[in-house]
Amino acid sequence: MSLFVITEDEIFGPKRPAPRPGLKGAPKALRWSSISQLKEGDLIVHEDHGIGRYGGLLKMEVGGKVSDFLLINYADKDKLYIPADRIGILQKYVGPDDKLPKLDRLGGRSWNVAKQKAKRSIKEIAKQLVDLYALRMHRKGYAFSPPDTNYKEFEATFGHEETPDQVKAIEEVIRDMTSERPMDRLICGDVGFGKTEVALRAAFKAVCDGKQVAMLVPTTVLAEQHYDTFSKRMGPYGIKVGLLSRFKTRKEQGQILAALRSGAIDIIIGTHRLLQKDVSFSNLGLLIIDEEQRFGVKQKEALKRYRALVDVLALTATPIPRTLQLSMTGIRDLSIIETPPEDRLSVQTTVSPYDEGLIKTAIHAELDRGGQVFFVHNRVQTIHNRTEQLRRLVPFARISIAHGQMKEKDLEQTMLQFLRREIDVLVCSTIIESGLDIPTANTIIITEVERLGLAQIYQLRGRVGRSREKAYAYLLFSDGARMTKDAEKRLKALMNFSHLGAGLQLAMHDLKIRGGGNILGFAQSGHITAIGYELYLKLVEQAVAELKGEPWHEIPEPEINLPVPARLPERYIGDMDIRLNLYRRLSTVKEKQQIERMKEEVRDRFGPLPQEVESLFGLVHLRLMLKRMGISRLDVGNSGIYLTFTETSPLKPDKLVKMITNKASRFHFVSPARLHIRAPGLANGDILGTVMQKIQIIEQRTR
Missing domain, CATH: 3.90.1150.50 (Transcription-repair-coupling factor, D7 domain)
Known part of the structure; x- marks a missing residue:
């Protein structure tokens, strides 16, 4: 008797997540300057006519038919009406706020002069970008084998349904790994959107091919959590996972380093300790960098020696603008995970002066529903005083402290107690901003928020809202504190971008606040001010393509003149913002x-x-x-x-x-x-x- 084993995939085809209403087929564009966020008075860029000011969505009768038009006001009271269905030819102006450009005149020369100046300046940048790209293209790396039955089995151990973006990101990573060219891919996804699963699959694939994997993370606490996650998923397959951080004694570190050199450890997870010169591998094949934006210049220089030799996968929730710049111009590959997991809710955000009544109410509400609270106070000198105030405010709550200057063992113990729900309120520094996954903690209170950067606040807010419970974030600025203009703009941006998946838009907004006119060390803020960031990047891409010898055929938006009414009438969709978004x-x-x-x-x-x-x-x-x-x-x-x-x-x-x-x-x-x-x-x-x-x-x- 013969026995044939037929897999589920062979009968039904590979597993695919069911399409989700409202998300399927969404255009995978970088929506950081989305026209749908336009407000009257915003600056807008028309590639042919220059920078004008948005005047609203208007209904007009032209040629016997009623249509919707976007009004753009230019200098000297010039007006331009763009049919709403051609909204794609416009870009929202993104540039430094402290140097707003003058409005152009319709038919004037200033716009073309500004574009030509920017193009000349861009040529030198493009040459450097092309040299970098060529270096990467001509390097030969290790081509991993295609996914096999073992990989499919590991895939099936994921306890959730993959989102469409997750599936796409995983496919792109595996495609990179199986090619001979070394992978250098950035996965940009909001906090809790499933980037770790992408890393797990890549790591499993690498180990199955006999290669070692190193995962670099910014904090010891996050290293511990990743170590637990990787150990649970990899353990049943006999894969040895190691942890290297300052929590380990010198003797333990020596043993781990020896095991790495001999190949006894398959996957090592660690902090910047992994970048020190005494760390060597038996057969490193994949480097995963979590929260890449948290590493400094020196640490990134140390990473360069790996980039030339192995596949590199970087994960980030709020990419720093320079990271975005390189991803957008093709030097690194970019995967975006925008679709939230099923039943994920956005975090309700409140900005307020420091208010004990509000704090007491927020903690009561969270503990009453059986949850836990993060209380972020990022000053170690005064964190104990703040904790005593809290104990008087909510005497029934179990409160503990966590910050980076504590003894390693004490910090580890406190974090484990919080994970085990033995602590109700964790008063902590920003040490918790990276990757911690505690589904029962769904309220975060952040004090002295005016002292923190946009990416930091966004990461901190991402610590809550990782379950099906509604989550709350309270951003409290010091009573009587004089906020800088930048701090005000950051808080406004957080309120505007509180929806799920807003990390990429926030990164672009941060670029706008900071001016960010530096690509590969070239100061470019003058040109970005003159023509806007989106058009500037497009011209860089065009120059790069031309230098590579690739054809650059930009297909113009066709102009259609039909005597047929075609619009979204107000009687059907009353909200102008929704209509504008649908047109976009x-x-x-x-x-x-x-x-x-x-x-x-x-x-x-x-x-x-x-x-x-x-x-x-x-x-x-x-x-x-x-x-x-x-x-x-x-x-x-x-x-x-x-x-x-x-x-x-x-x-x-x-x-x-x-x-x-x-x-x-x-x-x-x-x-x-x-x-x-x-x-x-x-x-x-x-x-x-x-x-x-x-x-x-x-x-x-x-x-």
Whole structure:
């Protein structure tokens, strides 16, 4: 008798998370300057006309049809009206707040002069970026084997359903690892969005191929927690996990280092102690860096010796702007995890002066529902006085202290007690800002918040809200404290970006606050002020592509002139911000399926689609077709349809000529790039449907 074993994947295909309503098909754009966050008076960039000021979303009748337009005010009272469905050609201005640019004049020279100056300056940066990129491309690394049954089995031990972004990030990491080029990938995901699982899978893959893994973390407490997580998941497979930190005695450290050298340890998790010269490996294949933004310049210099030799995977929740700059320009690969885990709720954030009544109420409310509280006071000199005040305020609570200047064993013991729920309120320094996962702690109170940076506050707030419970963050500034303008802006930013997955947007906002005009050591703030950060980065990418010899064909947004009402009317969606957001999302769709999913979402939220909304979705589909065909403009007149082709149109000229010759009564060129399609009676029927049908016929016959 023969026995055949067939796996579940062979019958049903690989495991995929079910699509989640409202998230599926979301455009994977970097949304840090999203037009949907526009407010009247904000600066806005039009690539051709320059910097203006947003004047609102207006309804206007043009050519006999009512449409929505974005008003942009320029210098000398010039006004520009952009059809709302073409919102994609605009960018929100991101640049240093202390040097706001002047508004441009429509038709003036200043905008083109500023762009040309920026382009000249960018060339030198682009050359350095290309040299870095070439160095990385030509280095040969170790190509890991493709995932096998063992890997699939390990995958199945994950106790949750992967989010779509998690699946994509894992696939990208495994693809990098199985290629010969050394991986240098940044995983950017909000706190608690599943970056650790990506690291676990990469580590397992590396160990299965006989390689060692080093995981570098910024704090001893986080190292302990990762050690527990990795040990639990890897233990059943006989994988040996080690921990190296200042919690270990000198003798223990010596034993761990010897085991690393001999290959007895497969995965080592440690703080910056891992970067010291006495650390060596038997066969290191993967370096994982958690909370990369927390490491200093010297530590990053030490990391460079690894980058040349092994695969590097960096994890970050709030990437520092320079990290973003390099990721955006292709020097490092970037994976973004934006979709929150199922049932995850955003953290309700309150900003207030220091208020004992508020503190007492907040602690009572959390303890009454069986939870725990973080109380952050980042001054070791006064932390004991603050703790005594708290004990008088909430005498029934079990309160303890944790900070970085405590003896290692005492700190470890306190953190373990908090994990075991033997402590109700942990009064602590910012030592808890990295990666701690305590699902029962769902209230955090942060004092003297004016002294902390945006990334720090964001990381601290991320310590709560990691379960299905509603979480609360109280950001308290000192009574009577004079906040700097930067501190005020940071707190405003945190209030604006309190939704799930806002880490990337906050990083860009922090860049705006700090001015951040430095790429690879070149001071560029003047050019960023002149043209805005988003356009500046785009010009860097363009220059890099040209130096690499890659074609840079920017497909222009087609201009469509149809006598068909196509808009989101106020009677259907009353909230202007929602309408603006939907226009923005429609401008970023890349395929028909996304349009259909958005239609389904809008119908579900607001009811049956009025005719002008149906037409708007049709118009978006038509625009996709025109972009694909390299058509820059479509006009409808009494005698039919006019199409204007770009020089880079992918349509085959010989097939186009043949079609026109065979159907001379229907098609003819009125100029070398402008085609006329006769369509008698078009105005009396379904104009949009007829136009789309004609375009589809041309595409099918000329591809």
